[in-house]
Amino acid sequence: MANAIRTRFGRAVGLRLALAAPAFAFLPSMALAQTPAPAPNPQLAAAQASFEALPEAERKAIQTDLIWAGLFNAAVSGSYGPLTFRAINALKAGRGEPNGVLSPAERAALAQTARGAREAAGFRLIDDARTGMRIGIPEKVLPKREATPTGGSRWQSADGKVTLDATTSPPGETLDSVFEKATLVNPNNPGRKITYKLLRPDFFVVTGETATGKFYRRLASGPQGLRGFSIGYDKTLSASVDKLVIAIAGSFEPFPTGPAPASPASAIASVAGSSSPVVRPVAAPTERYGVGLVISDKVVATAASAIDGCRSLRVGGRPARLRAKDDASGLALLDVDGGPALTALGSRSEALGERENLVLVAFGDDAGKRAALALPGQAVRIGATAAVFAPLQPGQAGSPVFDRQGRLAGLVTANPSDKILIAGVAPQRAYAVADAAALQAVIAKAGLSLPAAVAGGELSTGRVVEKVGKSVLPVVCGL
Numbered sequence: 001m002a003n004a005i006r007t008r009f010g011r012a013v014g015l016r017l018a019l020a021a022p023a024f025a026f027l028p029s030m031a032l033a034q035t036p037a038p039a040p041n042p043q044l045a046a047a048q049a050s051f052e053a054l055p056e057a058e059r060k061a062i063q064t065d066l067i068w069a070g071l072f073n074a075a076v077s078g079s080y081g082p083l084t085f086r087a088i089n090a091l092k093a094g095r096g097e098p099n100g101v102l103s104p105a106e107r108a109a110l111a112q113t114a115r116g117a118r119e120a121a122g123f124r125l126i127d128d129a130r131t132g133m134r135i136g137i138p139e140k141v142l143p144k145r146e147a148t149p150t151g152g153s154r155w156q157s158a159d160g161k162v163t164l165d166a167t168t169s170p171p172g173e174t175l176d177s178v179f180e181k182a183t184l185v186n187p188n189n190p191g192r193k194i195t196y197k198l199l200r201p202d203f204f205v206v207t208g209e210t211a212t213g214k215f216y217r218r219l220a221s222g223p224q225g226l227r228g229f230s231i232g233y234d235k236t237l238s239a240s241v242d243k244l245v246i247a248i249a250g251s252f253e254p255f256p257t258g259p260a261p262a263s264p265a266s267a268i269a270s271v272a273g274s275s276s277p278v279v280r281p282v283a284a285p286t287e288r289y290g291v292g293l294v295i296s297d298k299v300v301a302t303a304a305s306a307i308d309g310c311r312s313l314r315v316g317g318r319p320a321r322l323r324a325k326d327d328a329s330g331l332a333l334l335d336v337d338g339g340p341a342l343t344a345l346g347s348r349s350e351a352l353g354e355r356e357n358l359v360l361v362a363f364g365d366d367a368g369k370r371a372a373l374a375l376p377g378q379a380v381r382i383g384a385t386a387a388v389f390a391p392l393q394p395g396q397a398g399s400p401v402f403d404r405q406g407r408l409a410g411l412v413t414a415n416p417s418d419k420i421l422i423a424g425v426a427p428q429r430a431y432a433v434a435d436a437a438a439l440q441a442v443i444a445k446a447g448l449s450l451p452a453a454v455a456g457g458e459l460s461t462g463r464v465v466e467k468v469g470k471s472v473l474p475v476v477c478g479l
Contacts, residue, residue: 044085044100046099047080047085047099047100048085050101051080051100052079056078059078060076062084062102062110063077063078063084064114064250065110065111066087066088066110067114067243067246067247068113068118068243068247069114069117070117070243071087071088072087073243073246075250076250085100088101088102091110113428116428116430117430119429120382120429120430121138121140122138122141123137123138123139127256128153130147130153131151131153131166132224132227132255132256133166133229133252133254133256134252135229135251135253136247136250136252137164138247139155140382140383141157141162141241141244141382141383142156142164144157144158148165148167150167152167153165154166157383157384158384159383161234162231162232162233162234162241163232164229164248165229165230166229167227167228167229168225168226168227169219169228173226174226175199175202175203175204175221175226176199179197179206179219191210192208193210195209201221202220202221203218203219203221203254204218204219209235212234213232213233213234214232214233214235214238214241214242215230215231215232216230216245216249217229217230218249218252222254227254227255229248229252231245239354287476287477287478288306288395288476288477288479289306289363289394289395289396289474289476290303290395290398291303291306291363291396291397291398291412291474291475292315292316292398292472292473292474293398293400293408294342294343294344294470294471295333295344295443295450296344296448297344298335298341299323299335299336299342299446300316300334300342300475301334301411302331302397302398302411302475303330303331303332303397303398303411303412303413303414303415304325304326304330304413305397305415306397306415306475307322307334307475307477309477309479310477310478311479312477312478313334313477313478314475314476315334315336315473315474315475316342316474318336318337318338318339319336319337319338320337320475321334321337322334322335323446324445326445329413329434329438329439329441330413330414330432330434331411331413331434331442342471342473343470343471344450344471345408345450345468345471346407346408346451346452346454347408347436347439347440347452347453348403348407348408348452348453349452351386351435351437352386352388352401352409352410352433353379354379354381355378355380356378356379357376357404358376358378358390358402358403358409359374359402359403359404359465360375360377360388360390360392360399360401360412361373361374361375361399361469361472362375362392362399363396364393365393365395370474370476372469372474374464374465375390375391376391376461377390377401379409386410386433386434386435387431387433388401388433389429389430389431390429390431391428391429392429392431394415394416394417396412397413397415398412400412400471402468404464405455405456405457405458405459406453406459406468407453408468409435410433410435410436410438410439411433411434412433414432414433416429416431436450
């Protein structure tokens with residue numbers, strides 16, 4: 001199997017994490033439109049002319065999608081400057097001339113990736129009845145909603161580490177007076193510091209830090225008074241939440257007029273001038289596919305979503321049947337009949353590290369046959385849930401995740417549903433993962449265990465595949 005497994009590192013769309021933005025100076029440009037470079041080079045000037053020939057809605061959509069791809073940390077203005085130029089070239093990532101211009105295929109790939117990131121966060125524009133504002137809320141990250149005693153609305157993560165408050169200010173308050181309070185040094189809180197502040201006639205922005213957290217506040221003035229929002233979150237979540245803050249701030253309309261627009265469009269077919277993406281069915285109407293990992297000589301673990309509703313099961317060509325299913329972790333165990341004993345792998349004990357590079361082993365459609373392949377991945381988090389950012393396709397639920405030492409790190413429990421390929425490449429998404437500890441807990445209930453893997457040096461993708469390939473099997477669900 002190792003020789004049959006193909007790697008797609010060279011083919012995968014080279015975009016940054018959907019829910020993990022790169023490090024940057026925290027949001028100072030959020031409040032300002034970009035300004036052109038004093039003396040733009042000819043390439044930037046040509047790119048600017050090309051960009052500004054697009055409709056304004058498309059220009060803003062590109063910048064919004066660049067934010068969701070983790071490549072752009074400025075205001076969505078529709079104007080072209082050095083930040084947009086650099087973000088587009090980062091997206092191109094050496095796969096073409098760094099000219100700051102998106103080809104139709106690159107625009108399509110960007111739109112798909114941005115849509116996946118928004119869907120992973122559950123990002124939705126809402127009109128908040130209590131405050132009157134319109135704002136984007138990542139509902140999967142902030143699932144808890146409640147009214148506040150001051151007449152506002154609050155959204156919070158399940159663990160309470162991220163809080164978004166939408167507020168109105170009481171009568172008599174002015175933008176200047178609230179700004180002064182927001183930036184005042186508090187001797188009772190010496191760990192609090194302001195990292196950026198901006199006061200304009202109709203709005204202000206203040207960002208800062210405490211000993212353990214970060215915060216962002218924006219307040220706008222209008223005929224109906226003051227409306228704004230603030231976000232506070234644990235510093236340890238910066239990698240995933242910083243980008244969400246930019247997206248939320250970009251969506252904020254304190255005094256909206258007209259109906260809320262539709263959810264941000266990233267449908268590939270709607271991108272002007274783009275070629276239609278390839279839609280490739282990967283399962284016959286009577287079958288659904290998944291991936292299994294050998295746990296013992298006769299037991300395989302997979303995602304429960306891969307085998308739900310199945311009338312029959314086959315694993316590696318052998319008949320199989322459900323042994324146990326664990327709804328909390330999203331895992332299922334299958335008993336496999338007949339054939340030689342299967343080979344189990346060692347499991348690591350550490351949790352997945354943020355942005356840790358990983359290798360996934362899966363099966364995909366190859367000229368109508370299921371073929372093994374290796375995919376690149378990076379560890380991310382969706383709220384408190386472990387996840388992997390990878391170019392998965394339907395039929396790859398249950399794909400095992402390995403670290404660069406070839407140690408088992410978890411199984412993908414989400415069921416990929418995106419059938420679109422762009423230039424033959426699957427767009428990257430964030431998918432929920434049951435980590436090694438969760439897997440060990442589930443199989444322990446069945447009287448099984450995986451040995452601890454011995455730590456070693458970093459391996460190439462080929463060596464990881466060679467080490468683990470025989471323990472990864474295709475799952476076929478008969479419907």
